[in-house]
Amino acid sequence: MKSLKYIAFILCIAVAAGCDKAENGAPASADQGGAGKGGSLARFTIAQKHLYVVDNMELHTYSLENPASPKATSKVIIGEDIETIYSYKDKLFIGSQNAMYIYSISDAGHPAKLGNASHVRACDPVVADDTVAYVTVRSGNSCGGTLNAMFVYDVRSVLNPKERNAINMDSPWGLGMSGNTLFVCQGSNGMAVYDISNRYYPSLKQRYFDDTYYDVIPYNDMLICMVQGGMLLYELKPDGQILKLAKISG
């Protein structure tokens, strides 16, 4: 009886895993539904067979039902000084110089605003999942402000994201999540690696100073970094450890 339960349990997991694969056409960390993967500084993102573009003020939505011929389906004003867009499942996370906005794409052609969280004026890419959004704010000439930090928001209630934590940083740029690891680029101040087993209380594990880091994409067993003058590739181990492979430059 016990072994029967065990078999049933394994079967359930196998079925669930199978469904997951069928849905995405690939494992969760790889390319999603025929699209690739971008960095956190991007203004273009593809999700639910739609292309989302943010310019300085607006969010433009194009249906990719026929990927060779995008059809505009919606255009909405978000706010001022929009800089980045990040998609996760049926949500868009949009970074501006003074806020993070969350939009629902349950109706993919017509994004609808759910909530937002304001912060001090600064440059601010976002990464997120079901429970948490990490927003880095960097001050400076072209960003304004005087604060360099990473804000941690609880987004389980998307209509009202709650700030749970703020971590002082040197000069945070783009960031990327992979499992329980968070990579935060800090320009000439290296790349910080956090353990995020506890999503709201990241703990600093390691810092790398191989280059001047601007953005990062965890891609299967590889970590791709946008660095000064090119890119740096690392092998990404399941426990979040990284091992330098090659630099692409010149």
Next chain:
Amino acid sequence: MKKKIQSIRWLVIPLVLMLAACDPFRVEPEPEPSPEEVEGYAPVYATADMAGTIAAREAQPIEKGGKIYVKDNKLYQVEVGKGIHVINISDGDNPQKIKFIQVTGAQEVSIMDNYLYTNNVNDLVVLNIADINNVQVVDRVTGMFHLVDPALPPAAGWFECVDAKKGVVVGWELKTLYRPVCRKN
């Protein structure tokens, strides 16, 4: 008497003008001096006849490496204002540049199936990249978004002034500026 008032009147006008000039109720901030060295935006130029050309070229050196994108073990990096580098990363120890897709004004890149979406200055363009040696423009959506402002950089602060003699502005890149003169508020 009347004459006296008239002469006072002549005195009042310059007095009012003087008061207006130093307006005691408005605190004029000291103009901020141009910084010795600061991170800011600089224009990226192209010649007008280059602006619409989109084609796959031989691999080129990465100069102003911009945003990154990855799909099917191919890595794409924007060359700010000029195009997109395509790199094969199947072997992470030995990445190989394959091609350079020339797209004036490029800042962004996304891919679905065999179609690459990027911006040709302020047009959305769709490229069929099924054959990377023979990239084809299959669609163009004009006048939808405003990714590039030819007069001002995308953020406030000091920036390198536009010099029309150098061509048309097709993008902005972040770099270290020395004693910049122009400022966007």
